[in-house]
Amino acid sequence: MKKYSSLKEIQTLISQKQLTLPNLLAYYFKQIEDNKHLNAFNEVFFYSAEVQAQAVQQKIEQGTAGKLAGMVIGIKDNICYKDHVVTASSKMLDGFVSPYSSTVVKRLLQEDAVIIGRLNCDEFAMGGSNETSYFGPAKNAANAELVPGGSSGGSAVAVQADMCLSALGTDTGGSVRQPAAFCGQIGLKPTYGRISRYGVIAYASSFDQVGPITSSVEDAALLLQVLAGADENDSTVSPLEVPDYPAHLETNEKQKIAVLKETMESDALDPEIKMAILQSIENLKEQGHTVEYVSFDLLDYLVPAYYILTTAEASSNLSRYDGVHYGHRNTEAKSLNELYKKSRAEGFGEEVKRRILLGTFVLSAGYYDAYYQKAQQVRRLIKEKLDALFQDYDLILSPVAPTPAFKIGDNMQDPLVMYMADIFTVLPSLSGNPAIALPLGNNSAGLPLSIQFTAKHFEEGKLLAFSQAFLK
Numbered sequence: 001m002k003k004y005s006s007l008k009e010i011q012t013l014i015s016q017k018q019l020t021l022p023n024l025l026a027y028y029f030k031q032i033e034d035n036k037h038l039n040a041f042n043e044v045f046f047y048s049a050e051v052q053a054q055a056v057q058q059k060i061e062q063g064t065a066g067k068l069a070g071m072v073i074g075i076k077d078n079i080c081y082k083d084h085v086v087t088a089s090s091k092m093l094d095g096f097v098s099p100y101s102s103t104v105v106k107r108l109l110q111e112d113a114v115i116i117g118r119l120n121c122d123e124f125a126m127g128g129s130n131e132t133s134y135f136g137p138a139k140n141a142a143n144a145e146l147v148p149g150g151s152s153g154g155s156a157v158a159v160q161a162d163m164c165l166s167a168l169g170t171d172t173g174g175s176v177r178q179p180a181a182f183c184g185q186i187g188l189k190p191t192y193g194r195i196s197r198y199g200v201i202a203y204a205s206s207f208d209q210v211g212p213i214t215s216s217v218e219d220a221a222l223l224l225q226v227l228a229g230a231d232e233n234d235s236t237v238s239p240l241e242v243p244d245y246p247a248h249l250e251t252n253e254k255q256k257i258a259v260l261k262e263t264m265e266s267d268a269l270d271p272e273i274k275m276a277i278l279q280s281i282e283n284l285k286e287q288g289h290t291v292e293y294v295s296f297d298l299l300d301y302l303v304p305a306y307y308i309l310t311t312a313e314a315s316s317n318l319s320r321y322d323g324v325h326y327g328h329r330n331t332e333a334k335s336l337n338e339l340y341k342k343s344r345a346e347g348f349g350e351e352v353k354r355r356i357l358l359g360t361f362v363l364s365a366g367y368y369d370a371y372y373q374k375a376q377q378v379r380r381l382i383k384e385k386l387d388a389l390f391q392d393y394d395l396i397l398s399p400v401a402p403t404p405a406f407k408i409g410d411n412m413q414d415p416l417v418m419y420m421a422d423i424f425t426v427l428p429s430l431s432g433n434p435a436i437a438l439p440l441g442n443n444s445a446g447l448p449l450s451i452q453f454t455a456k457h458f459e460e461g462k463l464l465a466f467s468q469a470f471l472k
Contacts, residue, residue, distance in 0.1 A: 066111035092347035102199020120154030149179030174425025184448030192432035196231035221245035315359025
């Protein structure tokens with residue numbers, strides 16, 4: 001079997017009786033087995049996926065199948081699926097079976113997707129390389145010595161190495177876009193509040209957003225259409241009507257695009273990424289788009305503001321994992337205080353502990369005003385500056401990551417180096433705007449390169465239609 005890059009292709013073959021869904025699933029199971037050295041899956045749902053595939057195949061034959069019939073999809077291991085283990089790649093939740101399904105899982109199943117397994121990620125989605133996972137790092141299929149990006153590394157590798165057609169990740173500060181970039185896939189972070197977070201293990205509640213990683217823009221558009229929309233279980237979800245994204249992908253509309261000058265002039269930016277993006281800018285101009293350089297002088301404040309706010313929210317969100325409510329429990333503690341201390345010390349990895357401590361510090365008396373409140377004010381300034389830019393421009397262009405995929409172990413000793421790798425992805429996260437990472441060919445070493453576009457709030461339709469034309 002060859003690699004399928006879109007659902008449309010699979011659905012056509014199934015309708016022509018050249019393929020059945022159980023056969024396709026068996027193919028993906030073999031691909032997972034052949035690529036198990038990449039460590040993309042924390043668990044493969046052999047039984048439930050086979051049952052679902054048989055049921056959907058019958059629906060296809062009866063003509064009653066949903067929009068996603070034929071799609072075999074993996075979910076990041078922080079998305080709850082009833083009666084299946086969910087761990088957020090942490091020892092803290094090892095073996096925890098979810099008593100309910102997240103809204104995104106329910107919506108996938110309602111439209112007849114087949115969920116093949118849960119995918120490796122950084123522990124509690126905290127990391128940019130997939131190296132903080134309790135289950136060990138996932139590895140990049142382009143070169144197994146390199147990271148796949150994080151935190152949704154397993155999701156990106158699973159699609160890259162043809163272990164499933166598409167995957168869901170979560171994006172807090174770039175965790176869908178950066179792994180998609182490192183693995184040569186398409187990664188979409190929707191507008192904050194476009195997709196329900198109900199049943200997604202929280203890291204930073206005012207940032208987290210579920211997003212798809214796919215090989216085609218059509219599949220990203222279709223998944224967004226299925227997953228988006230109001231949810232009575234999540235009060236932060238927008239009640240705005242969900243457009244028919246796949247129906248509006250074909251467009252010749254010319255866009256006015258702003259290039260963030262400081263991102264392209266950054267000393268951190270890899271020369272080959274810069275060259276590829278500059279070439280793209282020339283191509284866009286030739287196609288009739290208006291491309292102009294603009295200044296964004298708050299670039300230096302993005303990463304500090306992001307890490308102060310997300311660690312504060314993480315400190316609060318992760319307080320529930322204490323060995324009493326649920327999660328890993330130490331069996332030797334002699335007092336309640338000791339139980340809390342030992343359970344959390346054993347259950348959490350180094351990076352999660354670091355972020356909890358940072359978050360607790362910035363929320364503590366005497367430091368709250370100096371750090372947390374100041375970061376919230378900076379976030380407001382960033383959003384206002386971006387909103388002002390969007391009054392004159394349709395889209396904003398920037399790199400996704402400063403470098404291509406790096407070696408496993410290279411950046412783990414210095415958290416600051418790892419945090420600064422988020423410099424280009426955290427802007428849409430702080431402002432809540434939708435953004436997409438698109439593949440841009442490979443560098444001289446054969447590693448994937450990428451480019452990022454950001455749109456106005458809830459203008460995913462424009463972003464996706466532009467992306468479709470951009471990749472043609």
